[in-house]
Amino acid sequence: MSELIAFLEPDRSVIDRRPAIVADLAQLLPEACLITEERELVPFDTDAFVSYRRMPLAVVLPETTAQVAAVMRYCNDNAIPVIPRGAGTSLSGGAIPQEDAVVIGVSKLNQILEVDFPNRAAVVQAGVTNISISQAVDGDGFFYAPDPSSQLACTIGGNIGMNSGGAHCLKYGVTTNNLLGVKMVMFDGSIVDIGGKALDAPGYDLLGLICGSEGQLGIVTEATVRLIAKPEGARPVLFGFESSVTAGACVTDIIGTGIIPVAIEFMDKPAIEICEAFANAGYPMDVEALLIVEVEGSDAEMDAMLERIIEIARRHGVKTIKESQSATEAALIWKGRKSAFGATGRIADYICMDGTVPLGQLSHVLEKTSEIIDHYGLRVANVFHAGDGNMHPLILFDANNPDESLKAEMAGNDILKLCVDAGGCLTGEHGVGIEKRDLMRHQYSDADLAQQMRVRAAFDPQWILNPSKVFPLDGRNGSYEDAAVASKDHGKSAA
Amino acid sequence: MQTNFTDEQLKDPGVAESEKILRKCVHCGFCTATCPTYVTLGNELDSPRGRIYLIKDMLENDRPADKQVVTHIDRCLSCLACMTTCPSGVNYMHLVDHARAHIEKTYKRPLMNRITRGLLALVLPYPARFRASLYAARLGRPFVPLLRALPGFKPMAAMLELAPSSVPAHSEFANPGAHAASGEKRGRVAILTGCAQPVLKPGINEATIRLLNRVGVEVVVPEGEGCCGALVHHMGREEEAMEAARKNVDAWTRAIDQGGLDAIIITASGCGTTIKDYGYMLRLDPAYADKAERVSALAKDITEYLAGIDLPAPVNQANLVVAYHSACSMQHGQKITIQPKALLRAAGFTVKDPPEGHLCCGSAGTYNIMQPEIARTLRDRKVKNIERTKPDLIATGNIGCMTQIAGGTDIPIIHTVELLDWVYGGDKPAGLPAVKTVKSGATPLEAAE
Numbered sequence: 001m002s003e004l005i006a007f008l009e010p011d012r013s014v015i016d017r018r019p020a021i022v023a024d025l026a027q028l029l030p031e032a033c034l035i036t037e038e039r040e041l042v043p044f045d046t047d048a049f050v051s052y053r054r055m056p057l058a059v060v061l062p063e064t065t066a067q068v069a070a071v072m073r074y075c076n077d078n079a080i081p082v083i084p085r086g087a088g089t090s091l092s093g094g095a096i097p098q099e100d101a102v103v104i105g106v107s108k109l110n111q112i113l114e115v116d117f118p119n120r121a122a123v124v125q126a127g128v129t130n131i132s133i134s135q136a137v138d139g140d141g142f143f144y145a146p147d148p149s150s151q152l153a154c155t156i157g158g159n160i161g162m163n164s165g166g167a168h169c170l171k172y173g174v175t176t177n178n179l180l181g182v183k184m185v186m187f188d189g190s191i192v193d194i195g196g197k198a199l200d201a202p203g204y205d206l207l208g209l210i211c212g213s214e215g216q217l218g219i220v221t222e223a224t225v226r227l228i229a230k231p232e233g234a235r236p237v238l239f240g241f242e243s244s245v246t247a248g249a250c251v252t253d254i255i256g257t258g259i260i261p262v263a264i265e266f267m268d269k270p271a272i273e274i275c276e277a278f279a280n281a282g283y284p285m286d287v288e289a290l291l292i293v294e295v296e297g298s299d300a301e302m303d304a305m306l307e308r309i310i311e312i313a314r315r316h317g318v319k320t321i322k323e324s325q326s327a328t329e330a331a332l333i334w335k336g337r338k339s340a341f342g343a344t345g346r347i348a349d350y351i352c353m354d355g356t357v358p359l360g361q362l363s364h365v366l367e368k369t370s371e372i373i374d375h376y377g378l379r380v381a382n383v384f385h386a387g388d389g390n391m392h393p394l395i396l397f398d399a400n401n402p403d404e405s406l407k408a409e410m411a412g413n414d415i416l417k418l419c420v421d422a423g424g425c426l427t428g429e430h431g432v433g434i435e436k437r438d439l440m441r442h443q444y445s446d447a448d449l450a451q452q453m454r455v456r457a458a459f460d461p462q463w464i465l466n467p468s469k470v471f472p473l474d475g476r477n478g479s480y481e482d483a484a485v486a487s488k489d490h491g492k493s494a495a
Numbered sequence: 496m497q498t499n500f501t502d503e504q505l506k507d508p509g510v511a512e513s514e515k516i517l518r519k520c521v522h523c524g525f526c527t528a529t530c531p532t533y534v535t536l537g538n539e540l541d542s543p544r545g546r547i548y549l550i551k552d553m554l555e556n557d558r559p560a561d562k563q564v565v566t567h568i569d570r571c572l573s574c575l576a577c578m579t580t581c582p583s584g585v586n587y588m589h590l591v592d593h594a595r596a597h598i599e600k601t602y603k604r605p606l607m608n609r610i611t612r613g614l615l616a617l618v619l620p621y622p623a624r625f626r627a628s629l630y631a632a633r634l635g636r637p638f639v640p641l642l643r644a645l646p647g648f649k650p651m652a653a654m655l656e657l658a659p660s661s662v663p664a665h666s667e668f669a670n671p672g673a674h675a676a677s678g679e680k681r682g683r684v685a686i687l688t689g690c691a692q693p694v695l696k697p698g699i700n701e702a703t704i705r706l707l708n709r710v711g712v713e714v715v716v717p718e719g720e721g722c723c724g725a726l727v728h729h730m731g732r733e734e735e736a737m738e739a740a741r742k743n744v745d746a747w748t749r750a751i752d753q754g755g756l757d758a759i760i761i762t763a764s765g766c767g768t769t770i771k772d773y774g775y776m777l778r779l780d781p782a783y784a785d786k787a788e789r790v791s792a793l794a795k796d797i798t799e800y801l802a803g804i805d806l807p808a809p810v811n812q813a814n815l816v817v818a819y820h821s822a823c824s825m826q827h828g829q830k831i832t833i834q835p836k837a838l839l840r841a842a843g844f845t846v847k848d849p850p851e852g853h854l855c856c857g858s859a860g861t862y863n864i865m866q867p868e869i870a871r872t873l874r875d876r877k878v879k880n881i882e883r884t885k886p887d888l889i890a891t892g893n894i895g896c897m898t899q900i901a902g903g904t905d906i907p908i909i910h911t912v913e914l915l916d917w918v919y920g921g922d923k924p925a926g927l928p929a930v931k932t933v934k935s936g937a938t939p940l941e942a943a944e
Contacts, residue, residue: 032538039563040540043548050496050522061538088539089524108537127537129528152580153528278582345521345583349496399497400518 073189086158092433126157163212279336355419768828
């Protein structure tokens with residue numbers, strides 16, 4: 001199949017050295033932490049952006065930060081590309097390897113190291129799943145707020161790489177707003193600690209730079225995250241509308257009135273059908289669009305906020321309003337929403353877009369999205385974080401039909417450009433990865449990109465960390481080499 | 496997910512079915528999170544998504560199985576937690592069954608591995624042989640430390656360790672025949688006697704038959720039924736599994752023809768999962784497809800059946816805290832999650848859900864014999880989680896879990912139906928702790944709260 005997205009040409013000199021590299025890696029790690037048999041490498045050739053695949057040179061699954069550092073130092077010394085991998089749930093292909101690269105997976109680093117309630121913090125290894133942090137502190141009345149839909153499986157290391165969000169980020173912010181510190185292995189194998197439990201870390205906001213850097217500035221092996229006290233109560237309420245446009249307008253109005261619920265999630269009819277089939281959550285089936293609005297706090301607080309929201313919804317002609325009556329019902333409502341992507345697999349293959357738009361543009365972008373999808377003769381299901389203006393059109397296609405696969409990618413590109421043109425950006429929470437890399441120039445000027453690449457090169461002079469991702473391949477000539485040279489020169493003068 | 500099969504390959508119905516299953520997988524990775532072996536080993540190759548990919552690669556390339564694929568498929572417990580988690584509806588059970596059959600046909604295992612597996616297939620499904628082997632195991636006990644130190648002999652050591660120190664006498668309830676309902680008859684069911692359970696714990700089916708009779712249900716033990724076939728099926732011995740299935744379908748079909756059946760009652764959930772799959776297993780056999788489907792539709796776990804009928808007022812007071820361990824075959828294989836706990840609560844027990852209840856205890860048929868290290872890690876994790884609920888006893892609905900968990904804790908573990916039989920007027924099950932004294936006048940339900 002012809003592919004729209006190119007990878008860097010694999011470095012033959014690395015591939016030719018493969019037997020020696022494998023032998024060297026075997027010296028650095030226990031046997032159970034090294035995967036080199038061809039058969040066993042196949043399952044690591046992609047992540048959840050399954051349209052693209054590349055075989056890695058080897059996969060290592062270290063059990064300690066020291067092992068990560070040893071492998072990183074070795075790869076840097078030998079100019080071998082490195083692909084960091086969490087749980088492999090990236091929807092933008094952030095963890096897809098390449099033929100000349102060693103994958104460093106953090107799945108064996110899966111321990112919660114410390115829970116510190118007086119400081120409202122937890123220290124966890126990078127391979128700990130997002131949900132297990134909340135599970136570990138649930139009994140004590142706390143939780144970790146960012147909740148990507150893949151929170152059951154995705155790792156905190158991956159969340160930091162992509163600055164992941166989630167339904168409840170409307171109120172609590174995304175990963176970067178809930179991250180207090182990291183232990184990170186630098187390109188040369190040195191180990192640094194950045195941030196910590198105290199507010200605020202001295203110096204530049206390096207954490208802000210690292211969070212969302214897509215594994216290109218280093219490999220995070222431990223994270224200190226903020227714990228938040230659970231509210232007294234939480235109630236998701238379903239609002240059904242006769243059209244996506246009115247539902248979108250209602251969201252704009254709620255936020256514009258100054259109300260910030262915990263979450264405002266949007267589903268259109270195809271998405272409702274998909275999610276209901278899996279979760280039996282009791283979503284209304286006779287509406288064109290559905291908002292899940294969650295309020296939290298004491299009963300009085302929830303009632304007061306709901307009253308205002310209901311009044312706004314009525315003004316937009318809401319057709320049905322359904323409050324969850326029990327914890328079980330609330331859990332089902334969220335189960336359906338959070339399984340939306342996977343559940344789509346029941347009816348079709350999909351790629352999931354992640355553009356953000358200013359809230360005022362929501363209805364306009366939804367309409368234009370439909371036009372784009374119609375133009376390519378495809379189908380779409382919209383399910384997204386409406387309160388944040390973070391759109392997730394799921395473009396449905398048949399992966400065994402090369403023509404449709406290509407059209408799906410092209411439609412995706414058009415939709416993302418639409419988001420940028422509407423004043424938004426390419427990615428809300430899934431990251432640029434490989435998927436949106438070539439659209440970066442639609443978002444940024446060459447000067448912007450060159451500047452970003454200089455920052456990147458300061459952390460990784462040889463560009464061995466996740467090299468095919470984020471920055472367009474054809475824009476790198478000159479600019480990134482300049483950046484690399486500048487950073488090396490700087491290193492010399494400093495020494 | 497994209498697949499690459501030729502039209503020629505898809506003519507094989509097994510491959511065609513696997514292709515359909517693979518097409519549903521979107522590679523989202525949710526399944527990794529609830530997979531006991533991934534949680535234990537932290538390697539995607541030992542997760543459902545990794546295995547699905549290994550199987551896909553093997554089938555697409557029409558390749559014989561090899562050491563790597565076999566290693567990771569063998570480590571799969573077939574607990575089916577992935578199927579509960581999967582939002583896309585990937586039927587991992589049928590996919591891995593197909594892969595196991597493919598392995599059995601195309602891969603030559605190392606000698607000791609072949610001997611152990613052969614031995615298990617030769618002995619376990621046959622009660623008389625199994626009983627004899629348990630006596631023999633007592634003689635082998637002193638050699639456990641020696642065997643454990645020898646490569647390839649670890650499964651033998653695990654087998655000897657799992658064997659109970661005493662074997663109950665043969666139960667007449669395991670003999671073919673009919674057990675009439677006492678009082679007004681309101682139903683007629685068949686019961687699966689099975690293979691290992693009647694030897695290890697004949698009390699389970701005795702309690703089931705007594706309880707059903709007391710509530711007006713006639714129970715028949717049909718002539719000619721035997722092991723459900725799960726054991727050999729999970730080893731990839733497809734033909735033997737089909738043979739076992741056909742034999743049981745024949746036996747139950749005769750029982751249906753001779754007086755009708757409301758249900759086929761199963762008291763080991765591992766068997767239940769397989770019998771409910773007979774319809775699929777025999778779908779390509781024109782002589783059996785319809786009959787097998789009828790049997791699968793009639794198959795019911797005892798708790799599923801009891802939940803559908805009226806039970807009398809409790810006779811014995813169940814003032815005890817029960818940790819309910821849901822067997823994987825119960826919660827993931829058959830999706831029976833509410834009924835057993837509801838029945839125990841209605842009977843007066845205080846029921847606790849241990850944390851991480853979705854994770855397997857490591858029993859998984861012959862898994863604790865073939866993969867003793869992983870099985871032990873999972874057992875210890877399970878026991879720790881159960882003990883955190885501070886129960887007086889553990890209730891569960893699968894003989895395999897009972898043997899496995901009992902190996903790691905002193906808390907008594909009793910089959911759900913034995914507890915129910917006792918509460919509703921039957922004998923006190925062996926090992927039941929003393930019931931706490933309740934102030935007179937309080938009903939068991941109030942006392943439990």
